[in-house]
Amino acid sequence: MRFLESNNQEIIFENTDVTLFIKREDLLHPLISGNKFRKLKYNLAQAKVEKKDTLLTFGGAFSNHILAVAAAGKEYDFKTIGVIRGEELISQIEENPTLKRAQELGMIFEFVSREDYREKETPKFLNQLKEKFGNFYLLPEGGTNLLAVKGCEEILNEGDATFDYICCAVGTGGTISGIINCSKNSQQVLGFPALKGDFLRKDISKFVTNSNWELITDYHFEGYAKVSKELITFINEFYNKYNIPLDPIYTGKMMFGIFDLIEKKYFPKNSRILVIHTGGLQGIMGMNKLLRQKKQLEITIND
Incomplete structure (x- = not known):
């Protein structure tokens, strides 16, 4: 070899x-590893153009995307919010290496039920998030756009x-x-x-x-x-x-x-x-x- x-x-x-x-x-x-680096590159640039200082995105308990967004926020001066699937995870952050590291990097979590999570792309759900967190730059689950x-x-x-x-x-x-x-x-x-x-x-x-x-x-x-x-x-x-x-x-x-x-x-x-x-x-x-x-x-x- x-x-x-x-x-x-x-x-x-x-x-x-x-x-x-x-x-x-x-x-x-x-x-910000591999394809996450690639996916975030132009999204971060667009967020700057739109003068957004906060990134909001979605993910599960061990999401690569969640951690990458948290790390990108820390490195490129964005606040970050992660909408996390599973309310039971609220009490498990310290036991979860992905969520723990994302939190250490400054990410704020919004834990939602699996039922509510399925509605994450609906106008009603997104409007509720805007009312709570303000004018954020939205990144889809997994980062694909x-x-x-x-x-x-x-x-x-x-x-x-x-x-x-x-x-x-x-x-x-x-x-x-x-x-x-x-x-x-x-x-x-x-x-x-x-x-x-x-x-x-x-x-x-x-x-x-x-x-x-x-x-x-x-x-x-x-x-x-x-x-x-x-x-x-x-x-x-x-x-x-x-x-x-x-x-x-x-x-x-x-x-x-x-x-x-x-x-x-x-x-x-x-x-x-x-x-x-x-x-x-x-x-x-x-x-x-x-x-x-x-x-x-x-x-x-x-x-």
């Missing part, structure tokens, strides 16, 4: 003719034009949309959703016009925030072999799927594959907490 000096780390599979590269977007920033997609269009560069396949994990669809928009027609973009169901195709189609993409929906491990011993074992073995950490919600599932597809000869001979490491590593601590409570195998790295 050998690695390039750039952010594209080359892994050569000894038993195949497939070459796999990893673009380490997780190394962009210690807290047109400006986020614009930021994600900068993930690929001219040197990436030589790849046949571009692979990335999919949450709300913003990252893959940006990648699709800046990919070459000769390239195939593969998305690996962390969620069950095929509804993401419609969401992604709102932001793209190219047709050179496909969602691989067989590696969600029964849905968002769900894992298995097989997946955790894979993540640990991958780290031990390549010294590259993966998170259990997004990049771990994606990489498991890619390895499985390689074994099944999905990719044609001599294919060059670029994998986007979108970060999300902060979620490892929260997942390990849940696994520990269930007395199950834990992820052995916390990078």
Whole structure:
């Protein structure tokens, strides 16, 4: 095995003719990691243009987006408000590594019931938030909007034009949309959703016009925030072999799927594959907490 000096780390599979590269977007920033850095870039600039000094957004107990917004607020001088799904979390902040760190970075929380959270995009709900918190800049859950997609269009560069396949994990669809928009027609973009169901195709189609993409929906491990011993074992073995950490919600599932597809000869001979490491590593601590409570195998790295 050998690695390039750039952010594209080359892994050569000894038993195949497939070459796999990893673009380490997780190394962009210690807290505003990977695709969150890309998604927030132009949104923060727009908030400044609109003279908004407060960012408000939404997320769950271990949300990468929540922590990234809190960190961005601290670094770029914004107040931050996180509307958090689950009223029971009010008393669990100290036990939750994501929420605790976000609070330390200055984020104010508004905990709501799961029923109310489902109404978060309605005018009534948003007006209630405006009455309570004033004139804020609204960031959607997961951060996906047109400006986020614009930021994600900068993930690929001219040197990436030589790849046949571009692979990335999919949450709300913003990252893959940006990648699709800046990919070459000769390239195939593969998305690996962390969620069950095929509804993401419609969401992604709102932001793209190219047709050179496909969602691989067989590696969600029964849905968002769900894992298995097989997946955790894979993540640990991958780290031990390549010294590259993966998170259990997004990049771990994606990489498991890619390895499985390689074994099944999905990719044609001599294919060059670029994998986007979108970060999300902060979620490892929260997942390990849940696994520990269930007395199950834990992820052995916390990078």
